[in-house]
Amino acid sequence: MSIDPRELDRMVHRERKRVVPPLCPNCGYDLRGATSDRCSECGEVFYLRDLESQEAEHLAKLHEAEGVNELLGIGFKFIVGGAALLLLGIVLGGAGGLAICLGRVIAFGCAVAGLSLGFSVFRFLRLPEDLRNRVTHKPDLRLAVIDIGLGLVMLATCMFLPG
Numbered sequence: 001m002s003i004d005p006r007e008l009d010r011m012v013h014r015e016r017k018r019v020v021p022p023l024c025p026n027c028g029y030d031l032r033g034a035t036s037d038r039c040s041e042c043g044e045v046f047y048l049r050d051l052e053s054q055e056a057e058h059l060a061k062l063h064e065a066e067g068v069n070e071l072l073g074i075g076f077k078f079i080v081g082g083a084a085l086l087l088l089g090i091v092l093g094g095a096g097g098l099a100i101c102l103g104r105v106i107a108f109g110c111a112v113a114g115l116s117l118g119f120s121v122f123r124f125l126r127l128p129e130d131l132r133n134r135v136t137h138k139p140d141l142r143l144a145v146i147d148i149g150l151g152l153v154m155l156a157t158c159m160f161l162p163g
């Protein structure tokens with residue numbers, strides 16, 4: 001007796017409560033409440049177990065997106081700290097001094113760190129809308145703009161500051 005793999009798939013993966021909505025692997029149609037292994041929108045036939053691995057992937061992305069706001073906060077601290085050191089270097093060293101040189105190098109590193117942490121907002125933004133709505137700790141988009149904006153300004157300042 002041979003077992004039809006589709007039948008087996010249906011037997012094993014039926015009746016599961018899903019945390020994130022399953023989407024058609026072909027057209028992205030929301031398959032919540034789908035009773036067959038055929039997409040009612042585009043007709044694509046799929047394995048229910050593929051939807052499960054998709055769910056695992058979505059959960060991992062959700063988990064990642066939950067941490068973004070914290071990363072944005074750390075990025076902001078890097079930028080404020082870097083700007084403070086840059087200023088301190090200018091005040092202490094004057095143009096061309098060792099202090100200003102050091103301040104510049106450290107501020108440059110802080111700006112790079114702040115920028116890359118600011119860009120972590122895309123872990124949230126690139127999620128499909130339905131998943132985005134499921135993120136409980138939504139990242140503060142203003143903070144992301146501040147991280148990226150100030151990070152760029154600080155990079156430019158470090159590079160083009162005379163002396």
Ligand SMILES: [Zn+2]
Pocket residue numbers: 024025026027028029039040041042043044
């Ligand atoms: Zn489809």
